[in-house]
Amino acid sequence: MSTAELQSWQDRLASYLAAEKRILDSQEYQVGQGQTARRNRRAELEQVQNGIRECQQKIGLLQATMAPRGRRIINLRPR
Known part of the structure; x- marks a missing residue:
């Protein structure tokens, strides 16, 4: 997995979020008349x-x- 793949998914998510906003603003529209x-x-x-x-x-x-x-370091001391 690379940072390029992560960036690609993040860009795709941004596009989907922008599309969702446009849909919520107006699902259908008309340009012109007649x-x-x-x-x-x-x-x-x-x-x-x-x-x-x-x-x-x-x-x-x-x-x-x-x-x-991260590495987990445990210190053991004999009794």
């Missing part, structure tokens, strides 16, 4: 939220595997 109007419908909120959860889980896993493991 026959020349163009409509745009955003992705389903549930799918985006599933992507957010997937990214958060993967980031947590990568951070846990990349975390330095």
Whole structure:
């Protein structure tokens, strides 16, 4: 696991969060009027939220595997 992979997942999460915000602001919008109007419908909120959860889980896993493991030192003294 590399820091590049972690950064990639973090970038993906940021994109999903931005998409979620856009969906929450407006799910569907229309540009123009009449026959020349163009409509745009955003992705389903549930799918985006599933992507957010997937990214958060993967980031947590990568951070846990990349975390330095400390050495535990125990001093024993004979009696």
